[in-house]
Amino acid sequence: MTMLTAVAAARAEVCRLHAALVTAGLVAWTSGNVSARVKGDGEGGMGRRAGGGGGDPDLMVIKPSGISYDDLTPESMVVCDLDGNRVDGEYQPSSDTASHAYVYRHMPQVGGVVHTHSAYATAWAARGEAIPCVITAMADEFGGEIPVGPFALIGGDEIGRGVVATLTGHRSPAVLMRSHGVFTIGSTAKDAVKAAVMCEDAARTVHLARAYGNPPPLPPDQVDALHRRYTTEYGQR
Ligand SMILES: [Zn+2]
Numbered sequence: 008m009t010m011l012t013a014v015a016a017a018r019a020e021v022c023r024l025h026a027a028l029v030t031a032g033l034v035a036w037t038s039g040n041v042s043a044r045v046k047g048d049g050e051g052g053m054g055r056r057a058g059g060g061g062g063d064p065d066l067m068v069i070k071p072s073g074i075s076y077d078d079l080t081p082e083s084m085v086v087c088d089l090d091g092n093r094v095d096g097e098y099q100p101s102s103d104t105a106s107h108a109y110v111y112r113h114m115p116q117v118g119g120v121v122h123t124h125s126a127y128a129t130a131w132a133a134r135g136e137a138i139p140c141v142i143t144a145m146a147d148e149f150g151g152e153i154p155v156g157p158f159a160l161i162g163g164d165e166i167g168r169g170v171v172a173t174l175t176g177h178r179s180p181a182v183l184m185r186s187h188g189v190f191t192i193g194s195t196a197k198d199a200v201k202a203a204v205m206c207e208d209a210a211r212t213v214h215l216a217r218a219y220g221n222p223p224p225l226p227p228d229q230v231d232a233l234h235r236r237y238t239t240e241y242g243q244r
Pocket residue numbers: 039122123124187188
């Protein structure tokens with residue numbers, strides 16, 4: 008696939024996944040965003056090429072800033088380099104672009120990033136409280152608790168720094184950024200959307216459990232066993 012076709016495919020996929028955030032009830036008005044890495048055949052990820060020539064560097068496709076979900080089209084998505092500079096597209100990219108770019112630069116395995124202010128998960132973030140692993144679905148998907156990341160201002164790459172610092176070496180693909188909302192990562196943008204959906208689902212269930220009692224955490228060995236089974240055996244293989 009040429010870089011041009013890969014970018015076109017990513018525009019369509021990222022547009023479709025924004026609609027999935029709406030369907031799942033994770034976003035209000037223009038909040039939230041999805042991005043996808045487009046692998047170049049040059050030095051992407053951590054690498055920066057000196058001087059030009061050679062293959063294409065990695066790019067990312069992200070939502071335009073402040074455009075209604077109803078109005079999003081593949082063509083309205085914005086293509087940026089991994090420093091967050093727009094390289095193609097009519098609109099300004101999302102205000103979280105520098106943070107998404109920071110994540111792609113520092114986590115080469117990440118192919119997609121999602122951000123939402125989904126209600127239950129953001130309520131945990133507002134309290135600065137990690138969601139404890141008290142149900143098997145959390146052990147499966149997150150391999151433990153869903154951690155809290157630092158408070159960070161919007162606009163620069165500070166949020167991205169907090170996401171990378173919290174999720175590096177952590178099994179959870181989701182982090183609750185303090186007093187803000189959810190950031191998730193995945194090997195693809197679709198995986199990151201799945202993590203955002205599952206994060207909100209877990210946040211709601213554990214909130215309800217907490218409202219009427221004190222659910223006990225799952226023992227660490229059972230969390231490990233569940234996570235191992237889910238990541239190596241579950242589903243169609
Ligand atoms: Zn936000």
